[in-house]
């Protein structure tokens with residue numbers, strides 16, 4: 004990750020900074036490792052829908068995984084081939100389904116019978132056929148924050164095993180829907196490869212079930228979820244893609260000609276991004292000093308929402324380190340980026356880099372407190 008301090012002086016803070024060299028190295032690494040096994044990667048646009056990021060995905064020939072009509076439109080605007088766009092989400096509106104159908108996307112990942120019926124009916128009216136995958140709930144527990152686990156029975160996501168019979172019976176009566184895949188996603192920021200191995204074992208079992216019911220699909224989609232190092236972004240700038248894909252190659256049983264698809268978000272873009280913010284004031288607290296900065300939970304909500312840790316550096320100072328709470332200007336106590344961290348001696352006007360903010364930073368920004376949405380800048 005490189006910072007261009009001269010350039011930073013000219014940009015109004017706060018802003019997102021994307022290191023294009025690191026992004027390219029990361030995408031190259033994903034591509035090489037996925038290509039080794041002939042795997043298809045769809046970038047999960049929800050992680051960061053910035054057009055500049057999406058254009059890079061196109062350059063590296065990735066498809067996208069979208070969860071709204073606008074994400075489909077933004078992918079197409081970036082030049083992504085609609086035949087590489089998967090459309091997921093538990094609550095797709097009629098308008099969004101229409102956008103998907105009219106653009107001839109690769110696949111709708113569907114989560115319930117009423118959703119399938121609705122897609123069938125809209126496709127019928129448009130004189131189209133919808134290619135769909137069933138998102139199955141594999142009931143696999145993963146070790147991550149409970150807000151971002153998705154693949155256990157109590158979650159709203161996916162079709163549970165006890166409903167499979169009913170779903171395949173319902174599909175028989177839907178003329179405008181083609182079943183082409185089975186889809187899974189068990190959570191996000193997963194670092195323990197055993198969790199992915201457990202997913203593969205469940206996918207194998209569930210494939211057997213469908214096979215026993217005479218259903219063989221063209222593709223399996225195992226979602227995303229590969230985590231990154233938030234504590235050591237300099238030492239581990241590129242996630243463990245080789246190890247990750249190897250787990251699937253070793254454990255997942257594909258049928259002849261069956262394709263494997265992934266929807267990776269965070270691991271592709273998190274480390275290339277930083278949120279750059281200026282220190283407005285420093286004030287004394289109890290056993291700490293408050294560094295009050297001009298970015299808040301409106302620009303990066305992860306610490307407030309998931310108790311996430313992001314490394315923070317003072318990129319303007321070489322002074323000996325002191326203890327700080329780094330907090331934003333928003334009127335909420337949870338508007339705090341870090342508590343009791345050691346950081347180079349800090350004064351008003353210094354620039355701080357909040358690291359690993361390329362995923363779910365800009366994408367989750369809000370205008371709370373009537374703040375203005377801020378921009379992302381690219382290093383080249």
Ligand code: LLP
Nearest residue numbers: 047188191192226227228266267268269363
């Ligand atoms: N596929 C599906 C169906 C998903 O729900 C998600 C993420 C992904 C793929 C991409 O997962 P990734 O590779 O990025 O882990 N805002 C949270 C993360 C929410 C993830 C939601 N689903 C955060 O900031 O940690």
